[in-house]
Amino acid sequence: MFRSLSLWIGLSLSSILVVPAVAQPAPLPLPPARSATAPTIAQDDRLIRAFGGQEGLRAMTADFMRRVLADQRIAIFFVGFDHAKIEGHLYNQFCQILNGGCVYTGRDMNIHAHMGITEADFYALVEDLQAAMTAHKVPNWAQNKLLAVLAPQARDVIAVPSKPLEPQN
């Protein structure tokens, strides 16, 4: 038993050393630009209607933005940026994904790559979005359709390499 135990500890240690090294792409050059936004996923207006149409989506996005700016975990990333402009980009991006008749004109998601955003920061934003959608009575199935399209953006948004864990003074 203990021979196999030590074999496994050895294997696990080597995987820790090896896997992250091969799994993470080099920080430079930047990954090739994907399409500036996620694809439109709805063929009809069922999804946008689940969000209460353009009007409902606009109200939800405004609530989402308020929650993000009040969220101590991530509010710092928005300091010095034009909040109304960001909210407009978010609305257009969501609206385009939901086939709501909008076009996203903002930049590629990989502009975030050097902001030091961690995976936990990304998920904090998702939690705020889930809370806003739930508060605006968006059904769970429709929430998950939108989140499924947004989730892969984590690869463009999360900093490479990861932000160090030490306090930054």
Add this chain to the structure above:
Amino acid sequence: MKRVRAIAAYTLAAFLLAMVQPSPSVAQDLVQDMPQAFSGRLKLTGGVNQIEGAAGGGFTPWALIGGYGTKDQVGGAMFATQVTLDDFTVQSFGGLIGWRNRLEISAAQQSFDTREVGAALGLGRGFKITQNTMGLKIRLVGDAVLDQDRLLPQIAVGAQFKSNDRGGLVRALGAQDSQGTDYYVSATKLFLAHSTLVNLTVRSTQANQYGILGFGGLGKGRSLESEGSIAYLPRQDLAFGFEWRTKPDNLAIAKEEAAMDLFVAYAPTKNWSVTAGYADLGHIVTRSQTGLYVSVNTSF
């Protein structure tokens, strides 16, 4: 045996210490300067603890790393489970630590109360068999939650080192050993657009009834067994689903069959979940055993 117990005890102690967090005012001062230290992942995305302690469903390990730690964090979970069957009661408790969403180390103890059957077999009423399990799991590739544009699941390999305290009894039943190691590969995928999680696990094992009845039998070596789970998430705090787990049938005098269960998991907060279900564990010693599965999990 003693060593395994000591390791389990130290692991649990480390956990309790890790859960002691600074007071809110200190935490608020720190939060401006420090990235989040704990619980970065989304609710229920660490699964619960399966019967042997690994992150998974009720009986099946998943490729997910337990707790809520991201690739920059350490997470953990503790659990207690009871399965009340027709003739027996199975209990399990323990905990795990997830390191950087890469490595999971778990320790758990399973006990098997023979209740009245113990008296009938001359072992004594309420005779208990106890097993300690240490688990290791390594995520190899994929992210079950984030990779929504890829078919590649999250894939992990794991091992469970088990040690049973009734060597004499299990040998008398025909088992070859009171210790054994299971190896497994798990693939887990969240199909978020369909609010559905799917897991498949292949396990190489010699364990009889999870190891409760020892390991191996006459002329039988390792066998490859399949396990699976499918869960539907109608809300962010709710999952219900189905699992199966095939098992070896090594002992001539105690037939063994596949286990399956239907479960509902509810997480009223991100840090607590309760799972309840109907379990059909197949034939165990006397006859086919069904009953109620209840488990409480805390994750950070």
